[in-house]
Amino acid sequence: MLFLYRVVVGFLLMAGVFLLGLVLCLIRPFSSKNLFRISKMIARVGERIFGIEFIMEGKANLDQVPAIILSNHQNNFDMFPGAYTCPPRCVILGKKQLIWIPLFGLFYWLSGNIMIDRDNKKKAWDSLNKALLRLKSEKLSLWVLPEGTRSRGKGLLPFKKGAFTMAITGGLPVIPVCFSSYHKFFDFSKPKSGTIRISVLPPVETSGLTMEDEPKLRDQCFQLMKNEIARLDELNQSRIS
Numbered sequence: 001m002l003f004l005y006r007v008v009v010g011f012l013l014m015a016g017v018f019l020l021g022l023v024l025c026l027i028r029p030f031s032s033k034n035l036f037r038i039s040k041m042i043a044r045v046g047e048r049i050f051g052i053e054f055i056m057e058g059k060a061n062l063d064q065v066p067a068i069i070l071s072n073h074q075n076n077f078d079m080f081p082g083a084y085t086c087p088p089r090c091v092i093l094g095k096k097q098l099i100w101i102p103l104f105g106l107f108y109w110l111s112g113n114i115m116i117d118r119d120n121k122k123k124a125w126d127s128l129n130k131a132l133l134r135l136k137s138e139k140l141s142l143w144v145l146p147e148g149t150r151s152r153g154k155g156l157l158p159f160k161k162g163a164f165t166m167a168i169t170g171g172l173p174v175i176p177v178c179f180s181s182y183h184k185f186f187d188f189s190k191p192k193s194g195t196i197r198i199s200v201l202p203p204v205e206t207s208g209l210t211m212e213d214e215p216k217l218r219d220q221c222f223q224l225m226k227n228e229i230a231r232l233d234e235l236n237q238s239r240i241s
Contacts, residue, residue: 039084146163
């Protein structure tokens with residue numbers, strides 16, 4: 001019964017949040033402030049309706065702006081820890097098809113997020129280059145899901161190179177953000193459904209790197225995040241054992 005309540009009420013509240021977000025965006029289109037404000041509302045829905053407890057480490061590492069922020073991508077539930085973590089002056093990199101999602105898509109676009117056409121490599125790289133100029137001129141950080149797809153409980157998937165190419169080209173630091181696994185630790189039939197641990201790792205500097213260093217940088221960030229997610233999962237496991 002609690003699970004059904006959460007699905008129905010959560011859906012209605014999220015629709016209301018995105019509707020409010022759309023109103024804010026129409027008043028102040030393409031401002032990153034809209035994303036930050038709405039993110040805090042989404043996080044509260046996660047806490048109060050879905051019974052999620054958030055525990056964050058290293059929040060101060062997000063203060064370095066501009067930067068490329070990376071996070072692992074498990075499923076659509078990522079919106080809750082992502083919203084909880086989202087810092088001011090941040091936009092998200094997403095595929096252009098998101099704009100067709102009713103209500104959410106229009107809000108996503110008007111929030112000033114970066115949308116790329118993954119099916120057209122030239123257009124995608126042109127969009128990323130323009131985004132890089134915007135990050136620097138407006139002092140924004142860009143949130144990227146480097147796996148490119150949901151892992152659905154399979155562990156951290158190989159990273160695509162786009163985020164790391166951007167970081168090296170722009171001389172921007174890479175900030176890894178790790179979310180603990182959901183699939184093993186959640187029960188939405190309980191008042192407190194579970195805990196999501198969030199770890200913001202220290203920035204990985206890219207100053208002085210060239211494109212030849214991109215594979216090494218990508219592997220470095222992958223290993224850092226893989227090890228940190230394993231640590232967070234161990235903490236959650238020991239808590240419920």
